[in-house]
Amino acid sequence: MNKINWGIIGLGGIAHKFVLDLQLIEDANLYAVASRSLEKAEEFAIQYDADTFYGDYESLVNDEFVDIIYIATPHHLHYQWAICALQNGKSVLCEKPMGVNRHQVAEMIDMAVKNKVFLMEALWTRFNPAINEIEDRIKANEIGDLNYLNADFCFDMIDSTKDRVLNMDLAGGALLDIGIYPVFLAYLFFGKPLRVRAVGRKHESGADIQTAISMVFPNGMASLSCGFVSKSDMRAHLYGTKGKIEIFENWHESEGFSINDKEYHYPKQGRGYTYEIKECHWCLQSGKIQSELWSHENSLDLVDILDMIRAEIDLQYPFE
Numbered sequence: 001m002n003k004i005n006w007g008i009i010g011l012g013g014i015a016h017k018f019v020l021d022l023q024l025i026e027d028a029n030l031y032a033v034a035s036r037s038l039e040k041a042e043e044f045a046i047q048y049d050a051d052t053f054y055g056d057y058e059s060l061v062n063d064e065f066v067d068i069i070y071i072a073t074p075h076h077l078h079y080q081w082a083i084c085a086l087q088n089g090k091s092v093l094c095e096k097p098m099g100v101n102r103h104q105v106a107e108m109i110d111m112a113v114k115n116k117v118f119l120m121e122a123l124w125t126r127f128n129p130a131i132n133e134i135e136d137r138i139k140a141n142e143i144g145d146l147n148y149l150n151a152d153f154c155f156d157m158i159d160s161t162k163d164r165v166l167n168m169d170l171a172g173g174a175l176l177d178i179g180i181y182p183v184f185l186a187y188l189f190f191g192k193p194l195r196v197r198a199v200g201r202k203h204e205s206g207a208d209i210q211t212a213i214s215m216v217f218p219n220g221m222a223s224l225s226c227g228f229v230s231k232s233d234m235r236a237h238l239y240g241t242k243g244k245i246e247i248f249e250n251w252h253e254s255e256g257f258s259i260n261d262k263e264y265h266y267p268k269q270g271r272g273y274t275y276e277i278k279e280c281h282w283c284l285q286s287g288k289i290q291s292e293l294w295s296h297e298n299s300l301d302l303v304d305i306l307d308m309i310r311a312e313i314d315l316q317y318p319f320e
């Protein structure tokens with residue numbers, strides 16, 4: 001079997017989780033890892049049995065044996081390293097948000113198209129089996145016409161030792177970090193909103209720590225929120241003319257839901273990153289430069305909505 005050689009840049013929290021799911025995929029090979037620290041890269045490579053490691057990102061991008069690069073850095077670096085990888089003919093799975101604003105995402109997509117290489121945002125919830133099943137149930141009219149969605153994503157991370165979540169230079173803040181998930185859910189079920197309103201609270205760093213969002217669509221409304229100051233139930237609700245769906249906690253990585261209180265369970269393979277990895281493999285093996293399930297246009301739409309919300313709460317990053 002021809003294995004697909006993965007390279008990972010940025011060996012932080014998500015890289016450690018992602019790699020465990022990568023090991024569950026038969027035709028995936030963890031080929032190379034890169035960190036700003038050679039010692040850290042070596043340690044990671046030994047821990048997860050990578051073929052090689054680098055003490056800088058560029059060397060990994062230039063390695064001729066790398067097929068696809070998973071960009072797992074803080075937000076502000078997604079654009080720079082995706083562009084660099086795509087220019088070098090490497091496929092890219094880029095952590096969310098794909099870019100910090102529409103301008104960045106559009107340029108990343110242009111580069112993928114120009115170089116005919118695969119690019120996808122790592123919006124893993126899009127590939128979650130329970131979420132996919134809910135889509136089918138709604139299409140099958142099980143709750144009638146969907147007209148209201150309510151979802152949040154709130155964790156208590158305010159004392160986080162993680163510098164990146166509140167650091168404006170790294171495009172920190174709750175909206176881009178976790179608010180992107182409820183915004184995604186509303187977009188998945190309703191499409192692009194006609195109107196968006198948002199209010200929020202900021203940390204002294206300027207990063208948003210609590211944001212409430214209302215959206216109006218041609219056929220319904222969504223009420224969303226995100227925050228770093230308390231843990232919410234992390235259940236999402238979809239209401240239609242014939243009933244409701246509740247997505248169990250944590251809804252963005254859910255293993256089940258109920259329809260009018262009858263439960264359905266969909267256990268995941270691994271932590272749930274396996275599905276986006278399989279989608280990348282399928283696209284690479286089919287010669288596609290984008291996923292049909294989470295396309296370039298979907299990433300552009302999503303960042304457009306995030307830009308609208310940011311305009312509402314007056315959130316601009318210093319490098320923009």
Ligand SMILES: NC(=O)c1ccc[n+]([C@@H]2O[C@H](COP(=O)([O-])OP(=O)(O)OC[C@H]3O[C@@H](n4cnc5c(N)ncnc54)[C@H](OP(=O)(O)O)[C@@H]3O)[C@@H](O)[C@H]2O)c1
Nearest residue numbers: 010011012013014015035036072073074075095096164177
């Ligand atoms: N899909 C999910 O479930 C999920 C979950 C969490 C986070 N994420 C996303 O994954 C990305 C990384 O998040 P994370 O939680 O893994 O962050 P993290 O633990 O802070 O790790 C990020 C890594 O990026 C590298 N890096 C490069 N420049 C940096 C800088 N100036 N400051 C800090 N780190 C820098 C570091 O790796 P080296 O030192 O090795 O270079 C660091 O370990 C973000 O886009 C986030 O939104 C996704």
